[in-house]
Amino acid sequence: MQRMPRCCTPEDIAAYSRCIAELRVDNFGATGTRMMLSGLSIGDVPTEFSERVASEHPQFGAGFGSIDRPSQFKIYAFAGYSVMTSGGGSVNGSLLRESGLNIGFGLQAPRWLRAVRLPINAHVERELCAEFQLLEALCEALASASAVAGASLDAARREVTIGSVEMLITGSSCASCLCALRQFRLLWPNVTLAVGMLRVRAALPELRVGAGQADRS
8 A cells, every 4th residue: 555656647656566566466356455445545335326237237237246356257347426526517427338448439548547567467458447448538527527718627626626436346456447546536636436346257248339428517
């Protein structure tokens, strides 16, 4: 926990990356990941949220329960969010992402978050993790909703963005995605974040391109 980034600078993230490389770990498993999340002030999601997501999305409906090891299957991540922006408006919506290359969501390089190369499966592109893709898209949604003509979205404006995000994942987050969750908390310090993890015992249907919606007022 001491090597978790304290700010979103390349130097802090590189220090975390070196720590993970020294530990020779890609994933801390369900118990270790929950301990890490707790240390980042990220709690679990309510049971009602997990049950609702599982009932509405088949990707989350098989093998309900916390996982005890890294998943071998495609990972899915869902988030529901409700946020009051610095401009005085509100944005409420949901996002759904799957791990891997998702052509329908674009191929642009991430603007907000930095992935970390892991020591064991070093060939895996961690920017394609479901959690990373979802958090990057969520940052874009919050930034767009908070934008004011002629003003830059600096740290002061992000700090007055308040709200909550509940996120459900069909596996335990890898060490890179734990870092991405930390970066999200640093970028949006007054947006609370809760994360739940599920077990998936079998391959599930592919994600339909275009999943996710948002309503603004």
